[in-house]
Amino acid sequence: MSNNRLVILHGNAHPKLSKEIASCLNTEVGNALVSKFANSETQVIINESVRDVDLYIVQPTCNPSVNDYLMELLVMVDGAKRASAHRITAVVPFFGYARQSKKDKSRAPITCKLVANMMEAAGIDRVITMDLHSSQIQGFFNIPVENVYTEPLFVKYIKKKKKTEFLNQEFVIVSPGVGGVKRAKAISDKLESELAIIHRANKEMSLSLSSSFSFDIEETVLVGDVTGKIAIIIDDIADTCKTLKLASKALIKKGAIKVYALVTHGVFSNNAIDIINDSSITELVITDSIPNEHNKEKCPKLKIISIASVLSETMRRCHHGESVTSISK
């Protein structure tokens, strides 16, 4: 049992989540001012003692101001470090720049690694994050990284749907890209259901197809069978949502009776909400790793699952030095 008191602070990215986490832990969010000067510099003042505390700073680095939210996190960490906090954990439910994790062109940066270095340079002792875009990102850090999975939440959600809406209807788990097959398979295994994959045909394959094929067939290839079944797409990020729309259209065309999508992070940049509204998707389920209450009004298909209980349990176990792995069971 640790003698250091647990304190939660947050920046401006997602105060609602912090309050929910604090509520789960039967405590309140600490007092800190995080704002901007007239010249757009970030300002942080921590208004209560954090001396020798086990500090958790909750801040997804998400849109619309990725760089501002990242800077808020770093400045808060610097302030807490200088105020003699015992240990500082960054709770980053959505890790911005995670998709910039490899050199896909010559002379490209690996910005995700740069961000990891920045976080360590600021003085973070540990990171708690959720469904990292690729697990290798943990290796970018020299400090412990807890990558919490939404898989149990999704499995639970689908089981509930199975009882209330799917009834006896057969369903199939679908990965909308080759990159996410592992994630989708983990869920299909848990649910003892079938797996299907949608991937984009490469140009060579496109060229070999005859012109009589439709646009969708040229663009997407389905591996597996969805005829007469409910298709459930599993993905980690919904950004522009063009892939989701294309996938759902292809699935319906291939005989799926309904398409659901379960996605961890709802980034929804540009006109993503319009694309979802126009798509064949019956329901799009996301977590609240990024604040999206404002999008629920625009998109009735959107459902939001809370991650506060999972994150708060992870934090509680970190605080008490217990195993984090068993949360998933």
Place this chain on the structure above:
Amino acid sequence: MKTMESVRLISGSAHPQFAELLSKGMNIELSKCESKHFLNGETSVILGESVRSASVYIIQPTCSPNVNDNIMELLVLVDAVRRASSKHITAVIPFFGYGKQNKKEKSREPITGKLIANLIETSGVDRVISMDLEASQIQGFFNIPVDNLYAEPLIVKYIEKHYKHLGEKVVISPAVDGVKRAKLVSDKLNCDLAILDRQTKGDKEDMILVGDVSGKVAIIIGSIADTCETLALSAKILKSKGATNVFALVSHGELSGNAIETLNNSELEELVITNSIPQTEKSKQCPKLKIINVTPMFCEALKRIIHGESITAASSKFVIL
């Protein structure tokens, strides 16, 4: 001796005009580089040509209106250049954002200037060139060489050239922090020095003048013009104490918030800043605003760095072009 052929200039998007001027002065084309934001707000950069084995100079003031975006872009550019096998990376930061946040004023405050220094080193920068850092101690925040250029010689020459005909002058420091800088200027000009000391009486902020300005031209010397409220208040008090004219010469013009409106309404006759921060729009709105070009000084500094020569001698030789 190093050849200029292995030198690359890369501009971030914060201040392309500065980079253009520097490029002309160095007679080196800017390397192709594209910086943009993804739809989700993330910064993305693409280098358009090889920098392998080159000494790369990345030009990016970390200034408003988007300090954090400009810092992030600088760091991402450095990361890209480093992974593209450059030999040496110098960050040319004419204005160092967060420079005012260089000490703990209250308990439980960050020292964000130090944090920024750490981030710049972490990204892989080998050297920093900056100008008129808010505090010289900021050089000590870095573990890498920092060349802090001074605008002071250019400011002195501007005063000698443009205010020569105006009669007896007195140099004003608008705060106790900046007296040292103001004294350097007053020594060069061989004139008196006065100080405006900020005081807080209850809710109201006031200033007390130490020294005499009656019948003299008051020349305020500062490092940063931000909201300009201090400058406006200073000018008002100096006029009420008998100054015939009030001018202000400041190294960096952030001009945030209502600064332009404040300036236009103030008793300040002229505000002279350098082009360390881009000012295209604001200079149109404010006829009082004058801009000194400091790129020749940076140009000279870069040439000396490339050839391994002393930087110190550069300042004393300088002439406004």
